[in-house]
Amino acid sequence: MLEKYKNLPLRNGVGIVILNKQNKIFVAKRIDNPKNFWQMPQGGVDEGEDLYDAALRELEEETSIKSVSLLKEVEDILTYELPDYLLGIIWKGKFRGQKQKWYIMRFNGEDSEINIKTKKPEFFEWKWESNENLTKVVVPFKLNVYKKIQQEVNDIIFKK
Secondary structure (H helix, E strand, C coil): CCHHHCCCCEEEEEEEEEECCCCCEEEEEECCCCCCCCECCEEECCCCCCHHHHHHHHHHHHHCCCCEEEEEEEEEEEEEECCHHHCCCHHHHCCCEEEEEEEEEEECCCHHHCCCCCCCCCEEEEEEECHHHHHHHCCHHHHHHHHHHHHHHHHHHCCC
C-alpha cells in the first residue's frame, strides 16, 4: 500500500448475496470497470443508518429488487483493501478500502423485477452465477471477501 494512504479509514459498507430458487447468485458487471469481473450488490452506509436497512436500500438502488427474504446475516465484518492503482481515486480518495456487513437473501420475485438501468446505474450487465464459480469471476482485491461468502452460501445450500 502506498505510504500516503495507509492511515486512511475503511469505508463502512454492506454487501448483499441474492440467491434465486436454484441457489444461483446475482452478480453484475460495473459500468466503471467493464473488464470481465463481476460483483454482488454492495454500497455505503449513511450516517446513523441501520445496516440491514442500508442493504435493502442499496439492493433496490442498484438492481430494483424488493422481493427478498433474509436467510442469514454473516457474523463477521469482512474487509478488503484497495490496490495501489485505485487509492486516492475512488470514494473521492477518502478511504483505503471497505469494511462490510454482508447479508444473504432469497430472491422471491421473477427475473423481470430486476432492472439495473436505475436512476444512477452502477451495472451494465447481470447474470445468475453458481456459487462454485463465484471466486473465479471477482476482481482480485475482493477475493478474500468472496471466499468467505462462498463458504457462507455453501452452509445454506448444503444446510451445514
